[in-house]
Amino acid sequence: MTAMNHVPHTARAAAARAVCLSKVYGQGETQVVALDNLSVDFGQGRFTAIMGPSGSGKSTLMHCVAGLDTFSSGSVRIGDTELGTLKDKQLTQLRRDKIGFIFQAFNLLPTLTALENITLPMDIAGRKPDRRWLNTVIEMVGLSGRLSHRPTQLSGGQQQRVAVARALASKPEIIFGDEPTGNLDSRSGAEVLGFLRDSVRELGQTVVMVTHDPVAASYADRVIFLADGRIVDEMIQPTADGVLDRMKAFDAKGRTS
Numbered sequence: 001m002t003a004m005n006h007v008p009h010t011a012r013a014a015a016a017r018a019v020c021l022s023k024v025y026g027q028g029e030t031q032v033v034a035l036d037n038l039s040v041d042f043g044q045g046r047f048t049a050i051m052g053p054s055g056s057g058k059s060t061l062m063h064c065v066a067g068l069d070t071f072s073s074g075s076v077r078i079g080d081t082e083l084g085t086l087k088d089k090q091l092t093q094l095r096r097d098k099i100g101f102i103f104q105a106f107n108l109l110p111t112l113t114a115l116e117n118i119t120l121p122m123d124i125a126g127r128k129p130d131r132r133w134l135n136t137v138i139e140m141v142g143l144s145g146r147l148s149h150r151p152t153q154l155s156g157g158q159q160q161r162v163a164v165a166r167a168l169a170s171k172p173e174i175i176f177g178d179e180p181t182g183n184l185d186s187r188s189g190a191e192v193l194g195f196l197r198d199s200v201r202e203l204g205q206t207v208v209m210v211t212h213d214p215v216a217a218s219y220a221d222r223v224i225f226l227a228d229g230r231i232v233d234e235m236i237q238p239t240a241d242g243v244l245d246r247m248k249a250f251d252a253k254g255r256t257s
Helices: 060-067 089-099 113-124 132-140 156-169 186-205 240-254
Strands: 014-023 034-042 048-050 071-077 100-103 174-176 207-210 222-227 228-236
Touching: 014 060, 014 132, 034 060, 034 228, 048 060, 048 186, 060 071, 060 174, 060 207, 071 186, 089 100, 100 156, 113 132, 113 156, 132 156, 132 186, 156 186, 174 186, 207 228, 222 240, 228 240
Parallel strands: 048 207, 048 222, 100 174, 174 207
Antiparallel strands: 014 034, 014 071, 222 228
């Protein structure tokens, strides 16, 4: 299979774009190349899953594109903003104003209610939430009857719904999910993935998710596969079986190389 180090998506504008992105840890004999001159677009209003074996660079790619980690060379843009030119304070503001995050750990504050957790990033920024949008998001993730509950009064699946609503509430340009269903049972995970897919299809949201789970990846519009810090394949309109077969092919290739 030929390595594809650039995956163009010219049909729609890019919510985020990496060009010739490299990330190198250490020097000399201990040097590790986590990302190797990688270029990729994440189209607006699309749900993209990033997959690959452990150590392939998928989390590093997400962290660099989301402004959570620095990169060694190349460029990253969120919309029209070049991340490499931003100072720390500007980068913090960009993450707060334009990016939503959903992690494997729910990262909710235990002393706040579900609603307070959802609006917290906007409260910190001194911004009033758009009530109509907020109500749409809360209804979509099925939290209307749980808004006064604190995290300890909610199941894991409900806590992750709060995290999804928090990510959506500020109308970010792009949402990044790092194994967002990794701590959930299959039913709760399917619900959360359904909400993310609905946010793309019905609300026009852009979602980029790192996952190792072929079933989770099947909710996406597109899957990109990483190996050794490079994009080696992609799949449009993926199925769980198709993704699993592709991953098995990579494993077999890795054992024979």
